[in-house]
Amino acid sequence: MQKLFDEVASLDRRCYEEFFLSEDILMEHAASGMAEYIRNNFAKNSKIIVVCGSGNNGADGIALARLLHGDFDTSLFYAKEPSSKMALLQAKRAQSVGVKESKELKDCDVLVDAIVGTGFSGEFSEELKNLINKMNSLVAFKIACDVPSGYKFIADVTLTMGALKKRMFLDEVKESVGEIKVLDLGISRDIYEKESNWSVLDLDDLKLPNRVKKDSHKGSYGHLAVVSGEMCGAGIMSALSALRFGSGLVTLVGFEKIEIPHCLMYSHKLPKNATALAIGMGLGAEFSTLELEKFLHNTLPVIADADIFYMQTILEILKRERVVLTPHAKEFVSLLKITNLADITIQEVQKNRFKYVEEFCKMFPNVTLLLKGANVIIAKGSEFYINPHGTSALAKGGSGDVLSGLIGALLAQGYQPLDAAINASLAHTKTALNYRGADFSLTPDDLIDGICRL
């Protein structure tokens, strides 16, 4: 798990004021970290172009060019003339050791974007927009210095300074950051960072529901009841996922007898020994509100998904002690509206995912919220996690039903809701990553099958 920060300027300030590390020392480490990455990954004399802006992000880039000069065919391209104190100093140093300046951009081995970093806000001029488009079109391995400039540069890797920034994990930013690596700034990252209630999950954080008890039987591993609605395939996929993820028993609950796989059970009533309930997937208009509420006359932990976010019944579910909600952005819009928290568009949610998740959790501190997307947010109370390991292979109808089944399985086996959501989400994305077929071909059945190889 790695911590996430809204801003790092205050962490830098602490370095100057409490650790007596100057801006120059920090910058030299930032540039050395980037140089080390290039030295480790590219042959001597490779052609490197560093595109620099006028501020300290540009200064990082100029320092990098100086460090590589002599061992690599390095040139500096000034998108804007240096203007910050450090950029002017770095330019003087680079010039005095003979770093070349280039007036045109061409294909190369490595293209470094050091136009702007975390100090930039606002809009680029047309000229800079065109320059970034040109950079994106070049054939080169692309490195973003600290952050991709304006999140418009499309990087293969972002070498970020000191700590991870939250903004890098917005869904739309996933398009531009590439792989993210954190560089130390002259002290260990553990000392550089402060406390944060936001973290990024690592795949290694996954704890599987491995069976350690020898003297056990199916009843030892819980019983998930999955409410089966109009689109019964959704419930079946959830139920099969739950069985694969260790739930001792899984029953589909509905009014109509449907064809189901032989490993599942079917009932018109909630089983007496159910230990968790999954509700919402493929629900459609199958049940009246009254009928739905019958399923909720108990204190079972609940995983609520999909259609339930458009129904008033969700307000009852929110009062429960153990509950996980798994909306995607559109369903979250409805949830925010029903709860009177906000009346906004999907675009507004996507631009402000962190803010609305925080507001929702403040209002419903008992609820575990999992907001789906390219980067999944999982939150409860004042604890916030991001799972960035999913890929667009998951962008297919039914992927979410599998996720709800995985969460249901862990709830049924006694996991606390936040742990259930975190571990199921990690299992979901790890299974997709393990898939060996073409990325467009992953089906919910492949996901369910892949659970057994975690």
Ligand SMILES: NC(=O)C1=CN([C@@H]2O[C@H](COP(=O)(O)OP(=O)(O)OC[C@H]3O[C@@H](n4cnc5c(N)ncnc54)[C@H](OP(=O)(O)O)[C@@H]3O)[C@@H](O)[C@H]2O)[C@@H](O)CC1
């Ligand atoms: N703090 C530290 O010790 C450390 C800092 N570090 C590094 O510093 C970076 C932060 O540097 P920063 O604060 O100088 O800001 P930065 O991201 O370069 O952007 C500001 C520049 O943007 C420019 N600009 C503004 N509007 C613009 C526009 N529309 N279009 C184009 N340009 C525009 C503006 O130009 P001006 O208006 O002055 O002409 C100004 O010069 C950080 O990301 C990391 O890389 C590391 O070395 C670690 C140690």
Ligand SMILES: Nc1ncnc2c1ncn2[C@@H]1O[C@H](COP(=O)(O)OP(=O)(O)O)[C@@H](O)[C@H]1O
């Ligand atoms: N581009 C993507 N990158 C990573 N994960 C994705 C992407 N698109 C979808 N997903 C994941 O796939 C799942 C889709 O769920 P959902 O939209 O509810 O689908 P459905 O209801 O059809 O099952 C979510 O877990 C989501 O985070």
Ligand SMILES: [K+]
């Ligand atoms: K940059």
